[in-house]
Amino acid sequence: MFIKIKKIKNIAHKRLAIFYGISIMHRVKIIKEFLKVDKITIKVSKLHTEISTDSGIIKAVDDVSFHIEKGKVFGLIGESGSGKTMTAMSILRLVPPPGRIVMGEIDFEGKNLLNLTKKEMESIRGNRIGMIFQEPMTALNPVIRIGEQIGETIAFHGNLSRSDVKKRVLELLRQVGFEDPEKRYIQYPHQLSGGQRQRILIAMAISCNPSLLIADEPTTALDVATESQILYLLKELILGYGMSMLFITHNLNIMRRFGDYIGIMYAGRLLEEAAVDDFFNEPLHPYSRGLMESIFAFKGHEKRLKAIPGFVPRLSDLPEGCKFNPRCMYAMPRCRKDEPEVKKIGNERWVRCYLYQN
Ligand SMILES: Nc1ncnc2c1ncn2[C@@H]1O[C@H](COP(=O)(O)OP(=O)(O)OP(=O)(O)O)[C@@H](O)[C@H]1O
Ligand code: SF4
Numbered sequence: 001m002f003i004k005i006k007k008i009k010n011i012a013h014k015r016l017a018i019f020y021g022i023s024i025m026h027r028v029k030i031i032k033e034f035l036k037v038d039k040i041t042i043k044v045s046k047l048h049t050e051i052s053t054d055s056g057i058i059k060a061v062d063d064v065s066f067h068i069e070k071g072k073v074f075g076l077i078g079e080s081g082s083g084k085t086m087t088a089m090s091i092l093r094l095v096p097p098p099g100r101i102v103m104g105e106i107d108f109e110g111k112n113l114l115n116l117t118k119k120e121m122e123s124i125r126g127n128r129i130g131m132i133f134q135e136p137m138t139a140l141n142p143v144i145r146i147g148e149q150i151g152e153t154i155a156f157h158g159n160l161s162r163s164d165v166k167k168r169v170l171e172l173l174r175q176v177g178f179e180d181p182e183k184r185y186i187q188y189p190h191q192l193s194g195g196q197r198q199r200i201l202i203a204m205a206i207s208c209n210p211s212l213l214i215a216d217e218p219t220t221a222l223d224v225a226t227e228s229q230i231l232y233l234l235k236e237l238i239l240g241y242g243m244s245m246l247f248i249t250h251n252l253n254i255m256r257r258f259g260d261y262i263g264i265m266y267a268g269r270l271l272e273e274a275a276v277d278d279f280f281n282e283p284l285h286p287y288s289r290g291l292m293e294s295i296f297a298f299k300g301h302e303k304r305l306k307a308i309p310g311f312v313p314r315l316s317d318l319p320e321g322c323k324f325n326p327r328c329m330y331a332m333p334r335c336r337k338d339e340p341e342v343k344k345i346g347n348e349r350w351v352r353c354y355l356y357q358n
């Protein structure tokens with residue numbers, strides 16, 4: 001039956017009529033697009049963050065792009081100084097001066113975070129995006145009781161009554177594994193162990209049900225057993241709440257157990273992005289292969305562990321061309337002249353290397 005769309009008054013009905021009036025292929029495309037948009041929590045595109053130093057401007061984050069799907073963990077791995085924290089700080093718009101974001105787009109819940117006002121950003125930080133940092137002691141105020149500190153974030157972002165805030169704090173303390181929340185509520189940070197303090201920070205980070213959690217080396221200061229407990233707790237929370245997570249670590253072993261996708265950072269750039277299983281099955285970028293050979297012996301390779309030759313370059317003194325070329329056994333003349341772009345080379349896999357380009 002032919003529908004006279006112009007005559008339909010109700011907007012929802014009009015949209016439905018238009019939708020059913022188009023070809024099936026077109027409809028499938030629209031649905032796919034809709035599902036795709038809905039699946040992605042955050043999309044970082046071509047992010048550039050610079051810092052003014054005495055030796056000139058350094059590019060701490062250079063052309064970084066990645067996205068994180070709902071309920072997934074994206075692990076950012078790299079040696080010290082590679083730009084992991086700067087990437088996280090850029091997403092949160094907390095880059096300390098003299099650093100500044102110079103270019104890029106950060107799509108989060110339908111908004112480009114880089115276009116938001118300071119006030120709009122404050123309402124997202126700690127609310128829609130939760131943060132967990134490396135050192136639990138410095139992140140907590142030593143003279144304020146635990147319960148009040150968690151309650152402050154909840155009160156700042158919501159308008160619950162005092163008693164409802166307290167109820168929510170006790171519930172959060174229970175969720176992060178404290179069997180005696182009333183007792184913890186009135187304690188001070190110094191009365192807790194490192195692992196317990198980290199649980200408090202996790203409670204603060206999830207207090208407003210964020211859709212994204214950013215954790216910057218959250219277990220580095222902890223012993224191995226406590227580290228496992230914290231990782232287990234984080235995984236449970238992600239699965240339970242359908243949150244996404246940006247997880248920063250030096251540790252490939254942790255990523256293998258904990259992550260869904262991995263991004264390898266080097267000198268401010270992402271050199272490889274892949275699903276964790278694909279990456280550990282076959283790392284592609286020569287730096288990724290070097291990292292893996294220095295930690296594990298992997299499929300088809302000799303069993304002796306090797307170190308990557310040379311050193312991580314200073315950001316103020318980077319080589320021409322591919323930034324990894326002085327340490328790369330596959331370097332070609334072209335690698336010393338021009339820097340390769342990141343290219344998609346398979347399903348959910350990106351590599352910045354001429355070995356994978358024509
Ligand atoms: N305030 C600053 N002034 C000058 N340079 C800075 C400043 N903060 C960071 N940098 C530089 O920016 C680069 C990226 O730093 P970032 O903290 O992101 O590294 P990272 O990968 O998190 O390292 P780590 O694993 O040690 O935490 C580094 O080379 C660092 O020296
Ligand atoms: S672009 Fe060239 S130098 Fe860089 S990693 Fe690839 S092969 Fe090595």
Ligand SMILES: [Mg+2]
Pocket residue numbers: 084085086216
């Ligand atoms: Mg860091």
